Amino acid sequence: MSAAIETSGVHIASSVRTDAPPAIVLDKVNKWYGALHVLRDVDLQVALGERVVVCGPSGSGKSTMIRCINRLETHQEGRILVDGIQLSDDLRALDAIRRDVGMVFQSFNLFPHLTILENCTLAPIWVRKMPKKQAEELAMEYLTRVRIPEQAKKYPGQLSGGQQQRVAIARALCMKPKIMLFDEPTSALDPEMIKEVLDTMVMLAAEGMTMICVTHEMGFARQVADRVVFMDRGEVVESGTPDQVFNDPKTERLKLFLSQILRGH
């Protein structure tokens, strides 16, 4: 496991595009679940090509925040802009945003009644209006890239957890998104399988994909992240490069969190 936040490799070269407008902007975002204030004045900007890792204790609002980005959750105050388009109740804008934002879930959420290939080709065929043959070739290409092309005709129930998560990543990639959101992708996996999924994500990062990743895998953060954002109780407490956040924590809360992570391993 990632004890003492060792790195599993050389830090991936940065691919941040400063010339393009920011991919994601969160501007004073507030969200309540009933009376519970779960996101407090969250400000975040993610540039195109930037890789952001969000960490924090459970209940800190990390998952809620990234689920607001593709409007799986709605925010009550503040603005969220994805690729320049503001998130609101406008359905067409929402469809445009969701087409370009891919999401990978903690519980994989593969469609169990469809084969792996059908899982991957469903959205390209029906949302991007791709012809079936082209969609299948695309799907096989991505399944090969995540190293499970031989499983294409199987059903998700027949695959291991690590394989299912890699299929989920391939499925999201088949839509050729500009931004990838990862909501604790390895939290439901056995230690042996975590590595195969993280390797896939590192490969993705090396290709310059804009990504926001909520994770507890600090080794991954060290290797891949351009920026680490620490959240606690709904607020962004600290953010900076992995070096700054892990080696030079400024706030007490971050220091407490880091000590717990280190002690836990």
Added chain:
Amino acid sequence: MSDITLNAATATPEATPRNPPVATTGPIAWVRANLFSGWLSTAVTLVLAYFIVKAIIGVIDWAFINAIWTVPVNANGVAQTQACRDLHGTGACWAVIAEKHRFMLFGTYPYDEHWRPAIVCLLFIGLYIVSAMRRFWTWVLIPIWAATLTVIGILMWGGIFGLTYVPQERWGGLPITLILATFGLAFAFPLSILVALGRRSSLPAIKVICVLYVELIRGVPLISLLFMASVMFPLFLPEGMNIDKLLRAQIAIILFAGAYLAEVVRGGLQALPKGQYEAADAMGLSYWQKTGFIILPQALRLVIPPLVNTFIGFFKDTSLVLIIGIFDLLTAGKTAIVEPSWQGFGVEVYVFVGLIYLAFCFAMSKYSQGLEAELNRHRRR
């Protein structure tokens, strides 16, 4: 990269597997374990076996050995049923079936034209069989249904192609049951899916309408709905416009079944993990794409048992149209023994009618088991 599906068994060879000992598997072992596993179990088995054998012998005696299969008919066409009455209780009088089966099956339909409703019944059965085969689950099913139902309509009504016209009041028996059940469930099922989706809609108007529909319909008995359809409906129609009784009964059955099925489907929609909805949303699928490709296929698979349960129940509920004077299979059976010479042979009539219902309902039940097993193959590893 390690492939986790390679399991450990192939990595290290073990001892070759042996066959299990004979005494613990196979039919003899089952009997020993379940029927004769101890003194109490053996005693219960023997007592139950005695009663079961006695009952079976009794039924065989009554139904076959002592039964009378035909009775003589005198010069006036009245059946001489004295022999049957003497045997009452010890032997079945299947002669009533032999005499009256055409009335029970086809009601007051003209005697010479009975071949038409007979073909109609066979067409319905054929339609069920074709619709059941997964091979036909494509758009081709719609024209098949449309064509078959048109032919059924032509055969029952007549008036064209040289067939004599038979007004709807004379229809009866099995065709009426099948018409009411088939049209009823064929329209109620899509209606129920729409209502179930509507109840979960975020648009308040749609949600309220669907909730009202379900709660109002579920709040009244089917009989009262049939009464309302038959008596009140014409009051609301403009002068001179008349919807015939069968159609009114049909609409009532569709609305009633739709409400119950809607709740069953809604159960399935709720049982689906939220992650499925979220993954479909995150991929940018529209509402109908999500519902049609992801949600409904899974939700309906989940609720096949209660769905088929409701279907079977409604198939038999069609017998309630007796209340508004429509002759379905059960009513025709009852009416067959109103005649003085055949009075009192209700048991044989109800056994006959019951067997017909049983045939259809059991077929539905068996089919649903097969369907469940086939559709859930993806869940088996």
